[in-house]
Amino acid sequence: MNRILAIFTIVIFIVTGCKKEEESKTPPLINFKLGEYTNDGDYIPAGGKLVFGIAASGGGSPITNLRVQRIADGVTITEIDRGLYIAEGGLDYDVNAVKLGADQEIWHFMVMNANRDSAILTRTVYLGEGSAYGPIKHFESLKIGMQNNSEFPHFLDVNTGDLYTNESVAGNEAIIDVLGFVYLTGGIMSPTLSCPQYTSVPGHYPIVGGWSVRNSTLYDYNAVDNDLVNHQDFDNATNDSLLVVSFNPQSASGNCKYCFTGKIVPFRTEDGKYGMIRVIHADQVPEGYMELEVKVQE
């Protein structure tokens, strides 16, 4: 009898000995920042700048996702869908975009925490009169080396057209938007445009793995694969209208493969600037280089 009692006691304490505290289930908090931002009900002409400032707290749990969607005259476009892990300090983020030609745009800003609870904010923006397409910069020829190239720099700041080598990039990591490499994919060696934040980049450029700021540039791979931008339009672009409408965030990635000679690549930088790259030349060996013509918003 005592033996049974002893075994029973052991089992009871093993099962109930540790009281699990209830986890906090407070949903995230999200709020608009005050300041020089686009307000609810604003009328913005096509091409006009939209800036939404948002801040969020995880509600006691880490923030794990930010999703921004634009519903333009009923058509939903996912502008940002980014996995995050923010355990301290919360999220402080400015969303930069350009007003499209839709009469009404409803913007949703959603954050999710590790408990998969979410919070959402909404802004509605209407189409203003006229247009506000802005000026662009044009860099006619920029040569970047592939990963094993020792002749040309590897890292490009598309805002200035400045190029940086493995050495000169020190201290300038936060302004790098574009880099290139070659790798075997789909059975062929692919000249590829990528960005510092893309996961596989440190495999080609180990120093990037140590950067504290790794920008994300998104490339519209669908426009590249299907040659959606023609060369005449690219040549004629004197404002940012074509740059904005050519980029579809639904088919965008931080890595754009098959950037062969003659391809035109719409992109958007981390700070929301739209642009296009025409590939003048692309080698298919790691020792090669790419020659790029770039048009980008000022």
Added chain:
Amino acid sequence: MKTKFLSLAAIALFFSVSFAGCKKDDPEPTKNIAKLGAQINTSFGGFLSVSEKKVYTQEQAFLIQDQIDILCFYEAEGGNNIALAAPGTGISDIFIGDSSPENWTTKNQTYFTLPTAEITVADFDALKDGDAIIETYFNAEQTSGNRKAKDMKVNDIWTFKTASSTFGILKVTSVEQGEAGYVEFEYKLK
């Protein structure tokens, strides 16, 4: 003998499970709590330095005027009751003595507003010091009626911005009305 051994083993296991078996959680972050007394409260100081996270008496505060951001006072008139204000708010005929804020040469102005968006007590409790969202709850577009937070009640939530642009959000946890009363609140800073 065998039964006795099993019983002893059970007792030993009980204690080991009780004292060492549970995984310890991370320690709770320290809360910022301020208990500010009104003008004739002799138990608690009435002057808070947000940067120092410390409460001072009127005499102590007089000596470190540039560090004082928030004070507590009671005034039934105008519905102020137990209220928070700042040295720069211009509270007069409330405090007495040479060290009264009216006589200070440095009078920091802290501004108070209700939150720009609804925030519950549970929401407040889930916030952490340093969260970016804290700043967004301060209504920077409010330009009047923002020099004091009046008639404080338990679970009221207010926001503030100090002269050195530290943003805060506070939750009232305890109040006693009267010139000898006090207000206690928890605050979180950005």
